[in-house]
Amino acid sequence: MSFNDTQTRWDGFLKKIEDRFEEILKKTEAALPLLFDATDFETITFQNAWQGIYTQANDLIYKIEDTWYEKVEDTFINSGIQFGSKQLLQERDKGLRVRFNLEQKLKSYEVSIFSDAAKKLLNKAKEILSKDFCCTQCQAKLPVRDNFFRSYYSTCDYCQTVNTFEPGSKARNVEHFAVDAISEEAALEHYLEYERLKFENDLHDKKIHKKDQLTSQYRKYIETYLKKRIEIIPDYQDRYQKDLDAKMFMETNY
């Protein structure tokens, strides 16, 4: 097979992978919100369904590199171009770029699908928490916080009885599911940029972007994420610095 024929087949293969990927994710984008509504905002089913789709999409992405090393590279070499030549590397990098773009898209789809569901859940939880809750002893109205999603004690101003407020499963899932998804959405652009810088270093096999630049970009991502989390649950303000230090430590030391 000639170089041009091989190149055309390689380009066609990459295009097919991209098209298939888009098709799966577009359908998912339409179907998963319906599943979330149908299960009355049940987060575990939603996450399990996404995990299945994510695995399919990821398998598709990794087909690019597998196919290159299993078949395409040898076919190019057999067409007459040398191993390690600029032409061959260009063709390999073409595949790596498509793989990276699809990884970025997969992350964006994931964040978008999850944050849409999370916003629905947050609204539902706020609606529940805005209802009237009364002291179990004297029936006086008790103030309930709409930005705290765990159980807590609330003392009745009239009879001084200590009531235990249980926010319910939906509100609790704001903490377990929604806060992370909405904060990831707020910080997404910084995360994607951080991944892009790392990819460029890997692609050129040298540090085009220095460690300081990478750390600073990662810090932007984490800061935006943590600040958004505080917007939803102000109690996280107290542990902002601790969380920031811990996340930075994990990234820079491992």
Place this chain on the structure above:
Amino acid sequence: MQEKDKNKSKEENNLLDDILANALSSTKKYAETNAGLETKKCKSCGAARPEDTDLKYCDFCGDQFY
């Protein structure tokens, strides 16, 4: 060619349907708790726990709360 594309699209639809159906059928369902209030009451005298008291003993009769 058109037939091939049609089959592929059908396959993808089935795949998505299978994933969603599998998630629905295999996920363990937990009972949902509703939002609400409760008050711990002393088993001995029925008094509710007033503010600034510990949970171990009843403030009124001194009996163990739990």
